[in-house]
Amino acid sequence: MSRPATIRLFRYLSLLGILTLGAVLLWPAREAPAVAGAAPVRSPSGERKHVLRITAGQNYLPGSVPQGIGQPLQGLTRVVADFEARFPDTKVEVIAVPQEREFLVTQLSGGSAPDIVAVNVEDVWVDVQKEWYVPLDRYLEAPNPFVVAQGDPAAPGTRQWWDMFRYQAITRGKAAPDGGNYCVSLDMVETGIFYNRTFFVQHGLRPPDTWGEFLTLLRRVQELGKVPLLANVDSLSDWGTDLLFDQLYYDLLPGIDVKLDDPVRAAYLQGYLDSDELSFLHRKGFFTRRDPRYVELWRRLGELRPFLTKDVNALDLTREFVTQQAVMIWNGSWMVYRLHADRQLGFEWGVFYLPPLTPADSVYARGVPMCVIGGVGSQLEVTSSAVSDTDPALPFAERIARSERLQRVVSLLQFICLPENTARIVNEYPAFIPNIVGVPVHPDLQPFVEILKRRYTTTKWVFSFDLRFTDILKRTLHLYLTGDIGLEEFLHWQEANVTTATANFLQRKTIDLTPLERAWVRLAPVRAGYRDLPPEVQP
Amino acid sequence: MKPPAAGRTRLSFAASCHLLLLPSVLLLLLFIYLPVMWAFLKSLYEFEVGSKARFVGLANYLEYLVIDPPTWPSVLNMALLTLVGVGVRLTFPLIVAKLIHSLPFERTRYLYRLAFLIPIVVPGVAIQLLWSRMIYADYGLINEVLRTCGLGAWTHSWLNDPRTALTALMFFGFPFAGGFEVLIYYAGLSAIPESVNEAAALEGCTGVGKFLRIDVPLVLSQLKLIFVLTVIGGLQGFEGIFVLTQGGPGFRTMVPGLWMYYNAFAFQRMGYACAIGVLLFVVILGLTLLNLRYFRSAEEMQGGTS
Incomplete structure (x- = not known):
């Protein structure tokens, strides 16, 4: 081999070596193993009839570490897994989305928003006339079927879903200026x-x-x-x-x-x-x-x-x-x-x-x-994506009445509101006061419970x-x-x-x-x- | 490329050129001219995404120019930032280019050019975020250095203090020798014929005198280009301000472009935002035409073009 050819070969090999070393050094670290028993946050939908997409906001996003302290959150993942076990035809994907309003507006106007979003309901109020959100009053005023199924006639939620919320004034105070309620409030912050x-x-x-x-x-x-x-x-x-x-x-x-x-x-x-x-x-x-x-x-x-x-x-x-x-x-x-x-x-x-x-x-x-x-910490709203299984030419009220998918989305919210489920989500770390009757409050949050009595x-x-x-x-x-x-x-x-x-x-x-x-x-x-x-x- | 002499062939050649230009022109119409016209039309309406538009005539323009409180403070901020931007981009990079051009060895000149060129490939947002971390209120590099030097009392919330925010923004990009400008000026300086340099040397015109009397007039085309680009960027650009201060504190660093963005995407006042956009378009177009009319380069003056 001639000398120039040797030099060229040496250069190629050096370059290859540098690239390999760089790739090894920059290779992403292996992710920490998931908590035992928890389902993955995202998984392929398979062939299920309903694939619901929900955002949980930053407070309860599975896999996130609140305030950079402690273990990744898994509470919502477990609740969702139980829900999927009850409804085998349904897959729930908990997704992370940007908190920017610009994102939400473009997703909603394009009809591609998640079925359930977690945003301040005041941001919802300004858009309710656009039929981007589903009013939840008719469901809130009806019994929560999961409570009814538990068979305790005295349990809050048997008569109407509304009764399950501990802080009635604050929760109902989230009604939009048109009088409708567009959010389910899981927790309180004071x-x-x-x-x-x-x-x-x-x-x-x-x-x-x-x-x-x-x-x-x-x-x-x-x-x-x-x-x-x-x-x-x-x-x-x-x-x-x-x-x-x-x-x-x-x-x-x-x-x-x-x-x-x-x-x-x-x-x-x-x-x-x-x-x-x-x-x-x-x-x-x-x-x-x-x-x-x-x-x-x-x-x-x-x-x-x-x-x-x-x-x-x-x-x-x-x-x-x-x-x-x-x-x-x-x-x-x-x-x-x-x-x-x-x-x-x-x-x-x-x-x-x-x-x-x-x-x-x-x-x-x-x-x-x-x-x-x-007021309320996590506010979960149902978007018009939940009625995407109906004819868009129909009036919005009729789409709401006909949608099977919406029923499943509301069921998910009703399921989350069961005390044992809310406890798993809200009490995973002491930051917010549960808004569901029967869910215990972390002792360190007691001063805020006292304040909320005003x-x-x-x-x-x-x-x-x-x-x-x-x-x-x-x-x-x-x-x-x-x-x-x-x-x-x-x-x-x-x-x-x-x-x-x-x-x-x-x-x-x-x-x-x-x-x-x-x-x-x-x-x-x-x-x-x-x-x-x-x-x-x-x- | 020269067209062939024969008339018919020339016609055919022109038709081919037109045909080849057609896709670009169509895309230009579709993505540039049509949105501008659409924006002008929509500026006469009050509308938001997902709602029906309502014709309001010139009410949006009137509100912006007469009623909306942030308008004039933001225009003043924009003018100041543009003025400073023009000043620094017409001087610092030119000086750097001249210094590089004056180096005796081509290899050194190449290395310097490369050094100033590489930052161009770094995304602007990344540089802005880096800069914001440097001058962040409490834990930024500058404040930490001041603390380390025992000058803790000098630490400052540079971007959050209404008195210093705009100045801190003006210092963004210090020492203002952007690779793009440096390369443009360097190319201009390199294009000066050697005979001109030799004649200047024979006349005893060297150093700063030569730079001011010979070099600067001969790179006027480049200065004009940078001037136009800086003015346009200053009038319509807001990404850096959005990343660094979001127009705050208060409206101390707000500029019309950013207020347009907020109205469009945060407040959902699309018609109003279109009106701001149209006004900016008119101002930029006017300034560019004025510049083209009155600020002529040496070559243009020699050639008698305007």
Whole structure:
């Protein structure tokens, strides 16, 4: 062999060697063996009649490791396996999908969405008129067949599926503005202020009873050289806004709640102001710069500004809490799992709830106890894909009535709601409070159970209108909380935001405000005793 | 390729060219011109995916230009980002290209060109994510380095602080010597005839003076190309901002393109998003035509073309 040919051969062999070495080094690691007895998450459908596709959201996705701690989840896989054993003609595929709304909208408009999706039902509300989702009321109001089959006439679910849900007000509060229920709520999440109990004891501090005490506590912690409170814009625009709104408006409800006549709502929602009412009231001058309570709401929220961490936009603030740079963090019950699992956590922790405003704190406050702001964690909705076995030319209601596939999808949800099944899913790790009667609650979540006994909030602003409203609220609140814009400029943005959102809402949903106007007139004598209303409605 | 002289053959050759161009033109019509016209039509409607459209005339344009609060702050951000983008892309890569071009050995020049070229193959989103990790609020590389150096007080939430977010975005891509621009300028510099360089040397025009008086005018075509591309990218591009800040904090880094995206795919206001898109199209088209009309290269000036 000539010398150039030898060199070429050597080069080829070297290249081959490098490629082989690279392939060996980059070869994917073998996956961990599945938990014994658990079915695989995805498997070929075989020849089964129904192949249902469901998403479980991030909280219960089989194979995922919640918050990066512990073993991969398998609870839902086991429940699904039991369901398939009962219905041999059905295959259930639990799939992971992106959480982005863009994905969902394109899948739904193309008719290729999973049969069951797990998204915040508020994202569903804005699309219900497009017939992308199946209303579940007729099933919720009927017996759960799996409970009936168990033969206990006293068991919740024998009379109607609805009875199986522990937190009725919150669960039914998820009804869309059209009155229909589009989700099944497996669990609850509640917020609380987690605090470093060891630090509190060392410095003679205690959880506050009033807003004023809370501010004093925050100031004291700051003087001790720590970040007093961790809370991001998402939580402040959602929980903070609604809790303070409730504090300032709750005593006005008898004179401004223009939908009190609805017996179902009155029984469960205790005067909740829905989107129709908020839009109506805004047209009367509420939630503007001329509404003293509205101004007060943002002023009080702004009082937290000096005590928050510098980066209020951070997605995860827990590191600062567990490393004891900060003493309190306003977070959801899901944080219990992280604290519970942290073997190196060097302190005791506790939870208290945001304390109420008293008349000493605000001239508009009446000292009513703080309400519940939390809500459902996992919300499972049935999409129009579930009726894909029917003629698309038929009216949606008829497709729903005829679809065999939909029956199977609903059966799956009913099966999941059996206490023994929900327990396997929700209690696989301590983060959420089961919403099914008869499912035990993890002891570490007990403080949140106590909080959930309170009355439900007056409204939920970020879920009332459209996503544009929420987006602008969060963006401008961020600027306000970082001191980049003042109260006046923030109010200017916010008033314009509410005006645009309510106008869009009324136009899109073609709401008839006449009945609300009639109720408004009827309630005039009640409002006669109120003071500090917007000038337009001041008696 | 030169067409044959004979008239009939020329006609046949032209027909063949037209025929060969036809698929491309059809695809261009289908995927570029038709959507633009469709967007213009839809901008006159209020509609969202899955719903019936409602004719609203110019209401979407009116809302965007007069009512919608984020409009003018986002236009200002876009203008600032474009201005800075044009500034850095017309200078830094040109200086780098000149430095490489001035190296005495071809092999070294080749290695440098290669070094600046390789980053082009890395996806933009990957670089943006890497950059975001570098300047991430608490645990980013920059802040960790500052802490290590005992400058913990200087650590900063660069992208989340309303006062620094836009500036932090402007620094994205530092030191601004993108491979594409460097190669374009390098090609321009290489195309300068050796006789011109020799004449300049004989006249004693060297160093910075030669660069400013000889090189820059002769790479004006390249500068113009980069200018146009940067302006178009600055006006319509938003991917980097979407990845790094999502237009926040507040609207401090919002740009019209991103607001269009949010309205289309997050808020489902397709008609409104189309109106923003049409306005952007008109602005970009206008600026490009202005550029073509008034910013002529040395060769064009010599040739008397406009």
